[in-house]
Amino acid sequence: MTATVRAPAQSTGQVPGPVxxxxxxxxxxWTWYRRHWRSTLVSSVLQPLLYLVAMGVGxxxxxxxxxxxARTVPELAGASYLQYIAPALLVAAALQNAAGEATYPxxxxxxxxxxxxxxxxxxxxxxxxxxxxxxxxxxxxxxxGAAYLLVAALLGAVAGPGALLALPVAVxxxxxxxxxxxxxxxxxxxxxxxxxxxxxxxxxxxxxFAGTFFPVEQLPALVRPLAWVTPLWHGTELARGLSLTGVPxxxxxxxxxxxxxxxxxGVVVTRWRFRVRLTT
Numbered sequence: 022m023t024a025t026v027r028a029p030a031q032s033t034g035q036v037p038g039p040v041x042x043x044x045x046x047x048x049x050x051w052t053w054y055r056r057h058w059r060s061t062l063v064s065s066v067l068q069p070l071l072y073l074v075a076m077g078v079g080x081x082x083x084x085x086x087x088x089x090x091a092r093t094v095p096e097l098a099g100a101s102y103l104q105y106i107a108p109a110l111l112v113a114a115a116l117q118n119a120a121g122e123a124t125y126p127x128x129x130x131x132x133x134x135x136x137x138x139x140x141x142x143x144x145x146x147x148x149x150x151x152x153x154x155x156x157x158x159x160x161x162x163x164x165x166g167a168a169y170l171l172v173a174a175l176l177g178a179v180a181g182p183g184a185l186l187a188l189p190v191a192v193x194x195x196x197x198x199x200x201x202x203x204x205x206x207x208x209x210x211x212x213x214x215x216x217x218x219x220x221x222x223x224x225x226x227x228x229x230f231a232g233t234f235f236p237v238e239q240l241p242a243l244v245r246p247l248a249w250v251t252p253l254w255h256g257t258e259l260a261r262g263l264s265l266t267g268v269p270x271x272x273x274x275x276x277x278x279x280x281x282x283x284x285x286x287g288v289v290v291t292r293w294r295f296r297v298r299l300t301t
Contacts, residue, residue, distance in 0.1 A: 039152075042145045046153020047160065049140070054161075066168045069114035073178060076106055076234060100180050100265050107178035108187040108260040109233040111169055112194050115162045116253055119195035120202055120224050122158045124216040127206035130154075131298055141299050151207075151295040155200055155288065162195045163188065180265055187260035194256025197280040200287025207294035227253040232261075255279050 054061075130137035140150050166188050173179055202219070209215055230240060230247075231254040237245050248254045259276040262268035268276075 039149055042149040043153040043156060046140065046145065046150055047157050050153070050157040066165055066172075069110050069169055070172055073103070073107060073110050073173060073176070078103060078176075103176070103178045104180040104265065105261070106234055107173050108184060108264040109257045111166055111173070111187055112191045112256040112260050113228045113233050113253060114169060115166050115191035115195035116198050116256070117224055117228070118165055119158050119162050119199035120220065122161055123199040123203040124206050124219070125213055127154065127203050128209060128213050128216075131207065132210070137295075137299060147295040147299040148292045150299075151203075151288075151292045155196065155203060155291065158199050158203075159192055159196050163192050166191050183267075184264040186263040190256055190260040190263065193277070193280050193284065194252050194260075197252040197256075197283035197287065200284050200291055202287075204287060204290040204294045207291060207298050227251050232257045252280055252283055
């Protein structure tokens with residue numbers, strides 16, 4: 022009896038298309054995440070919910086009681102303070118989570134774990150790796166935001182079905198900030214000390230003063246423009262309007278356009294920095 026010997030399969034050495042290559046990057050990141058997702062629950066979901074309960078239920082009790090806070094927040098439009106800050110906290114939490122994913126994990130791919138070098142040793146290009154990394158951050162933010170919305174609804178923090186539109190707004194806002202930050206992470210060759218500066222002096226002030234807990238109009242006139250130029254303010258205004266009072270079409274277009282510009286510039290610069298870092 023003669024055995025049939027089959028020739029080994031030959032690799033084409035090519036990934037069929039940029040879309041599939043991007044999805045392969047996402048698949049690789051998901052493979053790691055599904056073994057470690059429990060470690061992200063506190064920062065991704067539990068922390069913003071604690072803020073929601075502490076500020077919306079705790080502080081909100083005094084605001085809803087008709088004190089000075091209620092008189093200075095006409096945007097409540099009949100909603101409770103809990104419902105007022107719920108969409109804003111969704112956007113703020115999304116931006117914070119995206120910032121975390123776009124800093125140390127990206128730098129680690131270049132500097133410590135160096136898995137980005139292994140990925141680009143395959144037919145996947147640096148541009149496709151950049152796309153996949155950003156898409157993964159967007160997926161992470163969307164899943165965490167959906168979990169937040171579900172629990173917020175159970176707490177009575179969702180004013181109506183318009184709150185569902187706050188989720189894509191939160192993802193867009195988060196990626197508008199995360200994309201340029203990923204480009205910075207791909208550029209830095211230090212141990213990431215600059216990330217701490219960004220978190221402490223950019224992300225945290227944005228969360229406190231870009232309209233999350235109170236209208237920007239309550240700030241001194243000289244300070245307001247600093248809030249208006251942040252992606253978080255535009256995302257907060259859009260998400261809150263969609264959830265509560267509605268947003269005029271031109272205002273909504275302006276908010277979305279501003280965020281899209283941030284995102285587009287961030288993607289272009291991230292692609293460039295990934296290519297430079299991985300090919301030189």
